[in-house]
Amino acid sequence: MVQIHSPRPFFSMTLEAFLSKRVVTPEGVRAAVVLVEGERIRGVAPIGKVPRDARVQDFGEAAILPGLVDSHAHINEPGRTEWEGFETGTRAAAAGGYTMLVDMPLNCLPPPTTVGALEAKRAAARGKCRVDWAAWGGVVSDNQQDIEPLGSAGVLGFKCFLIHPGIDGFTMVTEQELRAALPHVARTGLPLLVHAELSGPIDAATATLGAADWRSYPTYLKSRPDEAELSAIRLLVALCREYRFRLHVVHLSTCEGLALLRAARSEGLPVSVETCPHYLHLTAETIGDGAALCKCAPPVRSRENRERLWQGLREGVIDLVATDHSPCPPSMKKLDEGDFRTAWGGIASLSMALPVMWTGMRARGFGLCDLARLMAEKPAELAGLGGCKGRIAIDYDADFVIFDPEAEIEVTADQLHTRHCISPYVGKWLRGKVVGTYVRGKAVFAEGAFVERPFGLEV
Numbered sequence: 135m136v137q138i139h140s141p142r143p144f145f146s147m148t149l150e151a152f153l154s155k156r157v158v159t160p161e162g163v164r165a166a167v168v169l170v171e172g173e174r175i176r177g178v179a180p181i182g183k184v185p186r187d188a189r190v191q192d193f194g195e196a197a198i199l200p201g202l203v204d205s206h207a208h209i210n211e212p213g214r215t216e217w218e219g220f221e222t223g224t225r226a227a228a229a230g231g232y233t234m235l236v237d238m239p240l241n242c243l244p245p246p247t248t249v250g251a252l253e254a255k256r257a258a259a260r261g262k263c264r265v266d267w268a269a270w271g272g273v274v275s276d277n278q279q280d281i282e283p284l285g286s287a288g289v290l291g292f293k294c295f296l297i298h299p300g301i302d303g304f305t306m307v308t309e310q311e312l313r314a315a316l317p318h319v320a321r322t323g324l325p326l327l328v329h330a331e332l333s334g335p336i337d338a339a340t341a342t343l344g345a346a347d348w349r350s351y352p353t354y355l356k357s358r359p360d361e362a363e364l365s366a367i368r369l370l371v372a373l374c375r376e377y378r379f380r381l382h383v384v385h386l387s388t389c390e391g392l393a394l395l396r397a398a399r400s401e402g403l404p405v406s407v408e409t410c411p412h413y414l415h416l417t418a419e420t421i422g423d424g425a426a427l428c429k430c431a432p433p434v435r436s437r438e439n440r441e442r443l444w445q446g447l448r449e450g451v452i453d454l455v456a457t458d459h460s461p462c463p464p465s466m467k468k469l470d471e472g473d474f475r476t477a478w479g480g481i482a483s484l485s486m487a488l489p490v491m492w493t494g495m496r497a498r499g500f501g502l503c504d505l506a507r508l509m510a511e512k513p514a515e516l517a518g519l520g521g522c523k524g525r526i527a528i529d530y531d532a533d534f535v536i537f538d539p540e541a542e543i544e545v546t547a548d549q550l551h552t553r554h555c556i557s558p559y560v561g562k563w564l565r566g567k568v569v570g571t572y573v574r575g576k577a578v579f580a581e582g583a584f585v586e587r588p589f590g591l592e593v
């Protein structure tokens with residue numbers, strides 16, 4: 135720690151000063167000091183202007199980024215805490231540089247499709263969270279009357295599935311059920327996040343596979359064709375035009391969808407889209423037989439598809455990157471059989487999404503400002519938190535990730551901090567290391583250890 139004196143203090147004496155040669159603000163990366171009073175950012179000043187009695191933490195060459203915001207995390211509590219849970223999920227988030235998670239309704243029991251179930255989730259989260267959190271509510275086949283009450287009760291938006299989600303307890307919606315829900319969704323003004331795959335093309339493709347080898351990744355890939363996503367996106371864009379709700383397409387995996395989304399946006403429709411670290415890192419060509427750790431839905435596609443998704447990010451057609459952190463017990467990943475048909479589809483990545491993304495970004499000429507925009511600012515905006523989370527700016531929460539962008543790390547299971555430390559990234563060498571994570575001004579993770587009792591709150 136260094137103490138820097140300036141002749142005139144210009145704030146109160148209780149300031150903390152976070153100093154770095156690379157502070158990442160919406161205006162750019164610069165040497166600066168971020169002044170924090172209590173839980174909020176009070177200013178960003180040149181390094182020479184540190185108030186005399188501020189407590190200074192000098193991070194040197196390590197970058198200070200806004201704390202990452204994940205708008206797509208499956209915490210699975212209450213009900214399936216043995217899959218993950220608030221304690222382990224937010225621990226992994228803190229270690230991964232995330233300071234805010236928005237929890238997906240799928241997999242917890244009861245899922246927050248009613249106000250009562252939302253209250254059960256709040257009770258389950260109390261006292262366990264190392265980062266801040268909030269909930270998406272669920273839109274299911276029969277809860278149209280619960281949508282507006284959920285909005286009033288504090289969910290930040292809604293999630294629905296156009297295809298069976300792979301588990302009971304959360305029903306998909308048909309077009310007819312969605313039509314019944316959309317006027318309610320539109321009245322809340324909140325976004326509807328949609329798993330955009332339709333079963334028709336998947337059923338047709340699967341029927342042609344006959345006795346194919348389900349340990350082979352190409353079999354699984356053929357069973358979930360691009361057309362499943364494309365037909366869903368076409369339907370959603372048409373419904374968005376008709377009902378004018380805020381449509382957000384989650385985990386886009388096919389680059390073929392970009393043209394549809396670009397056209398919808400140029401028409402002025404309120405449409406946004408995310409993709410995930412695994413679609414930007416893994417490729418179908420390199421997923422070996424039986425490597426069910428890499429199974430997710432929609433699937434990881436070809437290398438060429440991956441590069442076109444990167445192009446979609448570069449051109450701003452894809453708004454943001456969310457993890458779709460979706461863990462399960464190792465037995466459900468069928469690691470012994472390696473059967474892509476029966477293994478649970480989901481990749482847990484909260485603790486490694488930042489280095490996974492930075493490795494790919496650095497290789498393609500993206501910078502730290504892009505990282506902050508795609509993984510903090512835009513997810514916060516989607517969740518309606520654009521005024522308090524996701525930026526280093528005056529009056530924002532003092533949420534930071536201290537990040538060494540040059541470090542090289544080999545991913546090991548003990549760095550994951552999830553309930554089940556399995557990941558397709560274990561053994562990979564990645565660029566970038568989380569040095570520390572601060573939530574509302576206080577350290578929650580530093581030098582590989584958790585340094586505070588959990589104090590994360592629902593936002």
Ligand SMILES: [Zn+2]
Nearest residue numbers: 206238458460
């Ligand atoms: Zn998901």
